[in-house]
Amino acid sequence: MATPAQNAAPRTAANAAENVAENVAENVAENVAENVAENAPGIPARSEASQTPQDATPELAAFREETRAWLTQHCPAEMRRPMTSEDDVCWGGRQFKFSSAAQQQWLQTMAARGWTVPSWPTAYGGGGLSGEQAKILALEMRSLQCRAPLQSFGIWMLGPALLKFGSEAQKLEHLPKIARGEIRWCQGYSEPNAGSDLASLATKAEDCGDHFIVNGQKIWTSYADQADWIFCLVRTDSAKKHTGISFVLFDMASAGVSTRPILLISGKSPFCETFFDNVRVDKANLIGQQGAGWDVAKHLLAHEREMIGSIGDRAAAKPLGQQAVAAIGLDASGRLADPMLRAQIAEFEADEAAFRLAMERAGDLGRARQGHPAMSSMLKYYGAELNKRRWELMMAVGGANALEWESERSRSGAVARTWLRTKANSIEGGTSEVQLNIIAKRILELPN
Numbered sequence: 001m002a003t004p005a006q007n008a009a010p011r012t013a014a015n016a017a018e019n020v021a022e023n024v025a026e027n028v029a030e031n032v033a034e035n036v037a038e039n040a041p042g043i044p045a046r047s048e049a050s051q052t053p054q055d056a057t058p059e060l061a062a063f064r065e066e067t068r069a070w071l072t073q074h075c076p077a078e079m080r081r082p083m084t085s086e087d088d089v090c091w092g093g094r095q096f097k098f099s100s101a102a103q104q105q106w107l108q109t110m111a112a113r114g115w116t117v118p119s120w121p122t123a124y125g126g127g128g129l130s131g132e133q134a135k136i137l138a139l140e141m142r143s144l145q146c147r148a149p150l151q152s153f154g155i156w157m158l159g160p161a162l163l164k165f166g167s168e169a170q171k172l173e174h175l176p177k178i179a180r181g182e183i184r185w186c187q188g189y190s191e192p193n194a195g196s197d198l199a200s201l202a203t204k205a206e207d208c209g210d211h212f213i214v215n216g217q218k219i220w221t222s223y224a225d226q227a228d229w230i231f232c233l234v235r236t237d238s239a240k241k242h243t244g245i246s247f248v249l250f251d252m253a254s255a256g257v258s259t260r261p262i263l264l265i266s267g268k269s270p271f272c273e274t275f276f277d278n279v280r281v282d283k284a285n286l287i288g289q290q291g292a293g294w295d296v297a298k299h300l301l302a303h304e305r306e307m308i309g310s311i312g313d314r315a316a317a318k319p320l321g322q323q324a325v326a327a328i329g330l331d332a333s334g335r336l337a338d339p340m341l342r343a344q345i346a347e348f349e350a351d352e353a354a355f356r357l358a359m360e361r362a363g364d365l366g367r368a369r370q371g372h373p374a375m376s377s378m379l380k381y382y383g384a385e386l387n388k389r390r391w392e393l394m395m396a397v398g399g400a401n402a403l404e405w406e407s408e409r410s411r412s413g414a415v416a417r418t419w420l421r422t423k424a425n426s427i428e429g430g431t432s433e434v435q436l437n438i439i440a441k442r443i444l445e446l447p448n
């Protein structure tokens with residue numbers, strides 16, 4: 001069983017692989033688009049081309065065999081088909097409505113085995129797997145095309161922060177509910193005047209002895225209107241900037257919490273303005289020390305950035321080249337008929353393959369406790385920019401048809417809407433400019 005400390009180690013490719021790109025909700029639309037294109041002739045699908053990896057020990061090889069057999073037996077056929085709409089994403093939570101019996105069954109089966117959070121300790125609802133085992137599970141799920149049973153900010157962000165900073169009581173209270181998909185979380189970080197400069201946040205938590213009274217506003221709170229609880233940064237001391245911030249948890253159904261959805265250019269509204277008007281928060285829900293919330297916030301952000309960076313790795317999806325061939329066709333010599341696009345796609349696919357290896361290397365370094373703390377900024381920056389490039393190319397591949405916005409044929413403009421959505425990849429979780437600043441300062445050690 002992995003210890004909490006092991007689980008709190010910098011999260012890198014192994015964990016990112018657990019989350020593969022499908023774990024980001026908006027990527028469902030990507031899956032939609034990728035399934036539109038038929039298999040192209042002449043180019044092997046990635047699953048055909050890939051080999052079973054060589055495991056380091058006989059125990060790991062046996063674990064791989066057992067895992068493959070178990071997944072084959074227990075994953076419902078419906079959960080091995082590519083997603084076709086956002087309804088296919090299982091977010092869990094009090095308000096969640098399962099789109100099928102298979103979706104519910106898959107969540108329950110995986111949660112019972114601890115495999116919604118494979119490397120968390122079993123005491124908190126996890127599978128207790130080592131890093132190597134969790135990586136094998138992720139790769140086997142990918143190769144069998146099993147859907148992630150649960151998508152969750154609790155798994156990607158809050159869980160790792162609680163494992164490191166939470167008290168035993170807080171871990172036992174919140175982690176199993178995250179693992180079982182019972183509570184859906186949202187992230188209350190950004191404010192109208194505190195985005196990149198997050199430590200300027202002004203939402204005030206007045207200390208009232210055994211509880212705080214919270215007043216203020218958050219913005220860009222993804223899925224705030226669908227979440228059950230929020231992890232939230234509040235100011236408990238106005239005289240100090242970073243050391244005046246505390247990290248608290250509270251129920252979104254608390255008196256004084258309200259949300260207002262924000263509409264995006266994609267026509268969707270995945271996030272909200274969130275208002276707090278005299279919200280009572282018990283001190284039992286303060287994570288870490290009062291005034292030490294910035295440390296918790298930074299740890300959580302590193303996990304968020306690696307999760308977002310993993311959208312650059314689309315190994316499970318049909319390669320772009322195949323999709324282009326299906327849409328554009330081959331020339332007389334059997335190559336993609338558009339030479340300009342052919343060169344761009346070749347360059348993209350080489351970069352994508354290099355990024356996948358970089359993710360894997362980062363994972364191995366993390367497991368060996370040799371990862372650089374700012375590695376998450378590198379992965380976030382490159383993964384986000386790569387995903388934006390992918391969708392520029394998807395639009396080029398689709399030509400004028402890709403601009404279709406409303407029709408059955410285009411599945412309500414899935415490609416165009418996803419392309420627009422990817423514009424936010426280099427903003428969410430910290431902008432590309434800010435990641436470059438961090439890389440320059442902390443990895444390259446350039447002067448200010």
Ligand SMILES: Cc1cc2nc3c(=O)[nH]c(=O)nc-3n(C[C@H](O)[C@H](O)[C@H](O)COP(=O)(O)OP(=O)(O)OC[C@H]3O[C@@H](n4cnc5c(N)ncnc54)[C@H](O)[C@@H]3O)c2cc1C
Pocket residue numbers: 186187188189190191192194195196197218219220221222223271424425427428429430431432433434437
């Ligand atoms: C899809 C999406 C989902 C989100 N979900 C959430 C969520 O659930 N919860 C949450 O709390 N927040 C969320 N956010 C907010 C996100 O974290 C912020 O948008 C982000 O941190 C940038 O802050 P800002 O929008 O205030 O931009 P600003 O900080 O105002 O930045 C504006 C521009 O200035 C540049 N800039 C700022 N500072 C510097 C600098 N020092 N050096 C160079 N350039 C700089 C930025 O790169 C950017 O181009 C989400 C955002 C998006 C797009």
